[in-house]
Amino acid sequence: MGKSAPIDQQKWWKKLKDHRYIRVILFVILGIIMYLSMFSNIYPETLNVNPGSFAEQDIRAPITVEDKEATLQKKNLAEGAVTPQYTNSKAIAQKQVQKINDIFKIIAQINEEAEKDFNERLDEIQNEDFDSEEEQELKISEVEKIPLDEKLANLKLIISNQTSEDLSDETLTTLLEVDEHELEIARETTTNVIHNVMSEEIRIDDVDEAKDLVETKINISTVTPKLHRAMVEMARFGITVNYIYDDEATELARKDAIEAVEPVMIREGQLIVETGEIITTTVYSQLALLGLLDDQWNVFPFVGLAILVILLVLMLAYYLSDAKTSLQKNNSHLLMYVLIFLVSVILMKVTSLTYNLNFQGITLIVPIAVGSMLITMLIHQRVALFTSMVFSIIASIIFNAESMGVVNYTLGIYVFFSSVAGVFFLGKSNRVSRILQAGLFVAVINIMTIVALLMLRNVQYGWLEIGSHIGFAFLSGFLAAVLTLGLLPFFEAGFGILSTMKLIELSNPNHPLLRKILIETPGTYHHSVIVANLAESACEAIGANGLLARVGSYYHDLGKTKRPHFFIENQMKMENPHDKLSPQLSKTIIISHPYDGAEMLKNHKMPKEIIDIAEQHHGTSLLKFFYHKANQEVEQTIPEEEFRYPGPKAQSSESAIVGICDCVEAAVRSMAKPTPEKIESLVKKIITDRLEDGQFDECDLTLKQLNTVATSICETLKGTFHSRIEYPEDVKEKGEGKSDH
Numbered sequence: 001m002g003k004s005a006p007i008d009q010q011k012w013w014k015k016l017k018d019h020r021y022i023r024v025i026l027f028v029i030l031g032i033i034m035y036l037s038m039f040s041n042i043y044p045e046t047l048n049v050n051p052g053s054f055a056e057q058d059i060r061a062p063i064t065v066e067d068k069e070a071t072l073q074k075k076n077l078a079e080g081a082v083t084p085q086y087t088n089s090k091a092i093a094q095k096q097v098q099k100i101n102d103i104f105k106i107i108a109q110i111n112e113e114a115e116k117d118f119n120e121r122l123d124e125i126q127n128e129d130f131d132s133e134e135e136q137e138l139k140i141s142e143v144e145k146i147p148l149d150e151k152l153a154n155l156k157l158i159i160s161n162q163t164s165e166d167l168s169d170e171t172l173t174t175l176l177e178v179d180e181h182e183l184e185i186a187r188e189t190t191t192n193v194i195h196n197v198m199s200e201e202i203r204i205d206d207v208d209e210a211k212d213l214v215e216t217k218i219n220i221s222t223v224t225p226k227l228h229r230a231m232v233e234m235a236r237f238g239i240t241v242n243y244i245y246d247d248e249a250t251e252l253a254r255k256d257a258i259e260a261v262e263p264v265m266i267r268e269g270q271l272i273v274e275t276g277e278i279i280t281t282t283v284y285s286q287l288a289l290l291g292l293l294d295d296q297w298n299v300f301p302f303v304g305l306a307i308l309v310i311l312l313v314l315m316l317a318y319y320l321s322d323a324k325t326s327l328q329k330n331n332s333h334l335l336m337y338v339l340i341f342l343v344s345v346i347l348m349k350v351t352s353l354t355y356n357l358n359f360q361g362i363t364l365i366v367p368i369a370v371g372s373m374l375i376t377m378l379i380h381q382r383v384a385l386f387t388s389m390v391f392s393i394i395a396s397i398i399f400n401a402e403s404m405g406v407v408n409y410t411l412g413i414y415v416f417f418s419s420v421a422g423v424f425f426l427g428k429s430n431r432v433s434r435i436l437q438a439g440l441f442v443a444v445i446n447i448m449t450i451v452a453l454l455m456l457r458n459v460q461y462g463w464l465e466i467g468s469h470i471g472f473a474f475l476s477g478f479l480a481a482v483l484t485l486g487l488l489p490f491f492e493a494g495f496g497i498l499s500t501m502k503l504i505e506l507s508n509p510n511h512p513l514l515r516k517i518l519i520e521t522p523g524t525y526h527h528s529v530i531v532a533n534l535a536e537s538a539c540e541a542i543g544a545n546g547l548l549a550r551v552g553s554y555y556h557d558l559g560k561t562k563r564p565h566f567f568i569e570n571q572m573k574m575e576n577p578h579d580k581l582s583p584q585l586s587k588t589i590i591i592s593h594p595y596d597g598a599e600m601l602k603n604h605k606m607p608k609e610i611i612d613i614a615e616q617h618h619g620t621s622l623l624k625f626f627y628h629k630a631n632q633e634v635e636q637t638i639p640e641e642e643f644r645y646p647g648p649k650a651q652s653s654e655s656a657i658v659g660i661c662d663c664v665e666a667a668v669r670s671m672a673k674p675t676p677e678k679i680e681s682l683v684k685k686i687i688t689d690r691l692e693d694g695q696f697d698e699c700d701l702t703l704k705q706l707n708t709v710a711t712s713i714c715e716t717l718k719g720t721f722h723s724r725i726e727y728p729e730d731v732k733e734k735g736e737g738k739s740d741h
Contacts, residue, residue, distance in 0.1 A: 007332055007335070007494055007495055007496070013332070013335075017331040017332055017335075018331070022331050023317075023321075023331060023334060026331070026334050026335060026338050027313050027316070027317050028313075029338055030313055030316065030338050030341060031309050031310065031312075031313040033338075033341065033342050033345055034309045034312060034313070034345070034394060035305060035306065035309045037345045037346075037348070037349050037394065037398060038305055038309075038394060038397045038398060039302075039305065041352075041397050041398055041400050041401070041406075042301045042302070042304075042305050042397065042406055049279050049284070049287065049293070050279070050284075051279055051280065051281050051284045052278065052279065053278070053279050054276055054277065054278060054279070055273045055274065055275055055276065055277050055278075055279055056275065057275055058271060058273070058274055058275050059271075059272045059273050059287070061266045061267060061270045061272060061286075061290055064265060064266065064267050065265070065266050065289055065290060066263045066264065066265055066266075067263075067264040067265070067266055067286065067289060068263075069285065070264035071261070071263045071264045074261050074264060075258045075261045078257040078258060078260065078261050079254045079257055079258055081257065082250070082253045082254045082257050084245055084250050085245070085246045085249035085250040085252075085253050086203075086243050086244060086245055086246060087243070087244065087246040087249060088200075088201045088242055088243050089242050089243075089244055090242075092198070092240065092241075092242040092244070093194070093195060093198035093199065093242055096194055096198060096238045096239070096240055097191045097194050097195050097198075097238070099238065100187075100190055100191050100194060100234060100235075100237070100238045101187065101191055103159060103167075103234070104175070104183065104186070104187035104190075106155060106158050106159060107155060107172075107175050107176055107183065108180065108183055110151050110154055110155055110158075110176065111151070111176065111180070111183075114151060148173060148176060148177065151176045152169060152172055152173055152176060155172055155176065156172075166237050167233065167234070167237055168233065170229075170230070171229070171230040171233045171234065174226050174227055174229070174230040175227075175230055175234075178227055182223060182227060185220070185222065185223065186223065186227060186230070186231050186234075189218060189220055189231060190218070190231050190234045190235045190238070191238075193214055193217045193218055193235045194214075194235055194238040194239060196217065197210050197213055197214060197217065197235075197239055198210075198239065198240075198242050201242065201243040202239070202240070202241055202242045202243055203241065203243045204241050207239065207240065207241055210239050211235075211236040211239045214232060214235040214236050214239060215232050217235075218231050218232055218235060266286060266289065266290065272286055272287065272290075301406075305397075308393075312390055312393065312394075315390075316386075316387075316390065319383075319386050320334070320337070320383065323380070323382055323383060323386075325379060325380040325382065325383055326379060326380070327379060327380075327383060332495055332496075333378075333379060333495065333497075335495075336378065336379075336491060336494075336495045336497070337375065337379060337383070339491075340371055340374050340375055340378075340491070341371065341387070343370070343371065343374075343487070344368060344370065344371030344391060345394065345398075347366060347367055347368065347370065347371075347483075348366055348368060348391075348394065348395055348398050348399070348415075349398060351363055351365060351366035351367075352366075352398050352399050352401065355399075355401045359468065359472075360464075360465045360468045360469065361450070361465070361468050361469035361472050361473075362468075362472055363399050363411065363472075364411075364414065364446070364450060364469060364472040364473045364476060365472040365473075365475050365476050365479065366395070366399075366415065366418075366476060367476050367477075367479035367480040367483055368391055368395065368415045368418055368419055368476075368480070369418050369419055369421065369422035369438075369439075369442045369476070369477065369480035369484075370422075370479075370480045370483040370484050370487070371387065371391060371419065372384045372385075372387060372388050372391070372419040372420070372422045372423045373422040373423070373426055373435065373438060373480060373481075373484045374484055374487060374488065374491065375387055375423075376422065376423050376426045377426060377484075377488065377499050377500075377501070378488075378491055378492070378495075378497050378499060381423055381426075384419075384422075384423040385420060385423050387419075388415075388416055388419035388420045388423060389416065391415055391416070391419050392412045392413065392415045392416035392419070393412065395408075395411050395412055395414075395415035396408050396409060396411060396412025396415075399411035399412075410453050413449065413453065414446070414449050414450060414453065414473075417445055417446070417449040418442055418445065418446050418449070418476060418477070418480075421438075421441055421442045421444075421445035421446070421477075422438050422441075422442050422480065425437065425438040425441040425442070426438050435481050435484050435485055435488075436481050436485075438481060438484075439477045439478050439480055439481020439482070439484075440477060440478075440481075441477070442476070442477035442480055442481070443473065443474040443475075443476065443477025443478060444477070445477075446473035446474065446476050446477055447470050447473045447474060449473075450469050450470065450473045451466075451469075451470070454466065454469065488501070493605075496607045496608050497607070498548060498607040498608075498609045498610070500547060502607065503547045503548060503551045504547075506551050506554075506555075506606075506607075506610070507547075507550065507551050507554065512604075513555060513558060513600070513601075513604060513606075514554060514555075516558075516561055517554075517555075517557070517558060517560075517561060520561045520564055521557075521560050521561050521564040521567070521569075523567070523568075523569030523571075523572070524557045524560045524561075524564070524567065524569055526569070527557065527569050527665060527666070527669075528553055528554050528555075528556065528557055529553075529554070530665050531553040531556070531658065531661045531662050531665050532549070532550040532551075532553035532554055533550075533716060534553075534661035534664065534665060534712075534713050534716050534717070535549035535550060535552070535553045535654070535657050535658045535661040536549050536550040536553075537712050537713075537715075537716050538657050538660075538661065538708075538709045538712040538713055538716075539653065539654055539657055541708050541709065541711070541712040542653065542701075542705040542708050542709060544653040544654055544657065545654055548609055548613075548654050549613075549654045549657055549658055551610065552609065552610050552613030552614070552654060552655070552658055553613075553658050553661065553662075555597070555601060555606070555610055555613070555614055556594075556597070556613050556614045556617050556658055556662065557593065557597065557614075557662075558596075558597035558600055558601060558614060559592065559593035559594055559595065559596030559597030559598070559599075559600065559614070560593050560597070561600075562592075562593070562596045562600075563589055563593075565577060566578065566586075566589050566590070567590075567593070569666075569669075578626075582630075583626040583627075583629045583630035583633070583643075584630065584642075586626050587623055587626045587627075587630075587642075587643050590623060590626070591623065591645050591646070594614055594615050594616075594617065594618050594645065595615060595646075597614040597615075598611050598614045598615035601614055609652075609654070612651060612652065612655055613654060613655045613658050615648070616647070616648055616649065616650045616651060616652075616655040616659070617650070617655060617658045617659040617662055618645040618659060618662075619645060619647055619648070619649040619650055619659060619690075619695040620644050620645055620646065620647040620648075620649055620693075620694075620695070621644065621645055621659075621690065621693060621695060622640055622643055622644050622693070623643045623644070623645075626643060627640065627643035630643065648698070649694070649695055649696075649697060649698045649699075650695065650696065650698065650699045651698055651699055652699055652700075653699055653700060653701055653705070655699065656695070656696055656699045656701055657701075657709055659690070659695065660686065660687060660690065660709065660713070661713065663686050663690070664682070664683055664686055664713055664717070667682055667686060668682060668717060674717075676714070676718055679714055679717050679718070680710075680714045683710050683713050683714055683717075684710055687706055687709070687710055691706065
């Protein structure tokens with residue numbers, strides 16, 4: 001592991017990582033991993049059975065589905081059980097009352113017209129001229145009223161044939177004979193009785209009884225017996241059936257009965273047939289409905305799984321491309337994420353096979369928290385939280401052997417809480433010492449989760465069963481911590497990841513390269529330590545990685561160990577070799593140290609971030625001393641480009657800040673009597689010069705952050721270059737010294 005180069009330094013990956021479709025390919029691989037891991041878990045279990053055969057095992061429903069045929073039969077029975085609906089129609093009673101009223105009105109009208117005609121003839125005779133009064137009276141006596149038979153005939157012409165047939169001539173004649181007052185009494189009495197009787201339900205079998213009831217209700221003594229009989233007959237004629245079949249109400253009742261029928265559901269886990277029972281036609285149709293027959297091929301589960309995987313991949317692709325983490329642009333880190341995802345899925349798949357061992361709760365041993373813990377330490381906490389949700393969805397399908405359905409919600413919830421527990425515990429501090437503590441924390445959360453889920457089932461469990469569940473849940477957290485500790489170095493070395501643990505390891509003074517700097521260039525070592533202090537506090541002030549800046553500062557001048565005596569901090573009471581060299585040669589020696597250091601760091605397989613700081617901390621700045629010295633020796637001005645570092649400029653905030661602190665430390669160290677005011681003025685001048693020189697053009701430092709960096713550097717330098725008390729010389733020692741002379 002120590003001899004192999006990180007993947008970013010591998011030639012094959014250098015060609016692939018910047019390919020335009022590499023991210024798409026990696027997400028496709030991620031989708032394939034998901035699909036293959038869950039494929040066997042959604043493959044339908046089929047049975048080779050026939051109607052009339054005996055069941056070789058208990059068969060339970062794997063899913064919840066509606067038995068539509070049974071539901072339809074139940075609805076047909078409910079519809080057939082609805083009795084026809086009848087209603088007491090008030091309209092019929094009103095119609096019959098109106099019908100009788102109309103007959104009485106016609107009779108009254110006929111009588112009125114007859115009387116009017118009689119009076120008109122009398123008026124004509126009275127207006128004629130007669131020879132004598134006797135002749136006029138004789139003429140008047142000859143005028144007769146319209147005969148009753150003629151009235152009856154007119155009446156029958158007006159009323160319908162059915163009515164005239166149902167009412168006797170005697171009744172009609174009686175009504176034509178009575179005066180207007182008696183006719184009105186008869187009309188009111190008759191219609192009231194009809195309305196009264198028909199206010200009650202009158203079925204077809206009750207019509208005769210209702211008509212017989214009329215005679216007892218027409219009890220009036222002010223009319224003649226003949227008129228009484230006529231009224232009774234008229235009332236009996238008006239009584240008819242009013243409780244009739246209601247087609248609309250019947251249809252509504254049938255519809256309500258159908259809607260009230262609950263669907264016939266085959267519930268998940270429902271026993272369809274027991275061992276040894278005959279598989280009837282009904283059972284066989286239920287098995288077909290559940291998709292358990294081997295003569296059926298249903299493509300829907302596979303299509304559904306594909307859609308689910310596509311949704312998960314799209315969610316991950318969107319989130320990882322949008323979240324401000326290293327995965328947004330770093331394809332090497334995306335490859336590492338895919339590998340961690342693969343490891344987690346393999347762990348789940350292997351653990352799911354332990355179900356066949358028939359130990360209660362053995363699948364709870366799955367160390368799924370290893371994936372979320374690795375992602376937290378190597379990538380970002382937010383990414384780990386989002387991935388925990390994806391892990392829980394995948395786990396709910398991979399572990400569905402313990403469930404009758406496709407999805408095992410219990411294991412899905414368990415995996416979610418287990419993954420999230422590791423993320424939360426390592427989120428604040430991910431030092432290696434915290435990993436074992438995180439494993440314990442995960443174990444506790446696992447136990448709490450599984451106990452809660454067992455209680456929610458409301459099933460009586462034995463102590464042995466509860467103990468096995470708790471034991472496996474505890475082992476899950478322990479295994480997750482052990483696997484995280486074991487896998488972390490491989491991912492760090494393989495992908496050149498600079499985790500907190502790795503940075504702390506690199507900051508150890510016993511590191512070979514740091515010992516090299518200390519032994520060969522002690523002045524540079526001291527300079528690097530001060531730069532580290534300045535850079536760390538400045539980075540933390542703006543929210544950058546302070547630990548990275550500190551460790552990068554330790555190694556940023558490693559290249560000076562190649563020619564230590566050409567750098568002033570290492571010239572201990574010796575002549576400056578640059579005094580005997582041309583400015584061009586001195587420039588070449590000085591400018592080479594960042595790239596010599598970067599090369600040495602690469603040879604030692606150091607993380608890329610440390611190499612970048614060493615290579616970029618001078619950017620493309622100008623070697624002013626040797627540039628001006630060279631111009632003094634020639635008449636024509638030399639271009640600045642010949643005395644500038646070739647770059648690149650700082651690409652990160654940490655590289656830029658280390659570069660600022662490097663210049664500041666060297667400048668402050670050369671000051672005769674540094675004061676806070678002089679230091680502050682110098683720091684701001686250095687930052688302003690580098691800003692105007694374009695050294696921050698390729699990093700994301702803002703002007704506000706640069707101001708914060710300047711303030712932080714000044715505060716740190718005040719502590720480093722604080723004023724010291726000048727102790728007075730000992731008077732006695734001075735006296736002794738004089739006496740010696």
